[in-house]
Amino acid sequence: xxxxxxxxxxxxxxxxxxxxxxxxxxxxxxxxxxxxxxxxxxxxxxxxxxxxxxxxxxxxxxxxxxxxxxxxxxxxxxxxxxxxxxxxxxxxxxxxxxxxxxxxxxxxxxxxxxxxxxxxxxxxxxxxxxxxxxxxxxxxxx
Numbered sequence: 007x008x009x010x011x012x013x014x015x016x017x018x019x020x021x022x023x024x025x026x027x028x029x030x031x032x033x034x035x036x037x038x039x040x041x042x043x044x045x046x047x048x049x050x051x052x053x054x055x056x057x058x059x060x061x062x063x064x065x066x067x068x069x070x071x072x073x074x075x076x077x078x079x080x081x082x083x084x085x086x087x088x089x090x091x092x093x094x095x096x097x098x099x100x101x102x103x104x105x106x107x108x109x110x111x112x113x114x115x116x117x118x119x120x121x122x123x124x125x126x127x128x129x130x131x132x133x134x135x136x137x138x139x140x141x142x143x144x145x146x147x148x
Contacts, residue, residue, distance in 0.1 A: 055109070
């Protein structure tokens with residue numbers, strides 16, 4: 007029983023986190039930036055979309071990770087690249103030393119919901135016996 011919940015709880019928390027970020031993205035823009043070794047890696051969440059960028063050869067601040075929330079900011083304010091149904095893959099507009107990936111936040115929510123369904127089905131208690139007990143009738147004696 008405990009093992010089942012040790013598997014289920016991280017899956018449920020991940021789904022709750024993604025849905026929470028998805029809802030918060032409609033109130034403003036959330037930007038998470040990291041600066042490892044001369045690169046700038048950031049993820050921006052706005053209006054139900056996420057865009058993940060990596061930029062090389064840029065002067066980076068000394069902070070390791072920075073979280074910012076900008077109230078009433080939109081995807082256009084963060085210069086998200088034009089998308090097809092919310093999906094984007096390629097270089098950022100006008101910058102040759104970048105890589106960008108964009109997708110709608112319903113995609114990870116849908117994948118995590120499927121994972122939760124799979125985990126829940128595989129970790130449920132197995133039924134013992136399978137059906138109602140049936141008495142076997144005795145063979146008629148001659």
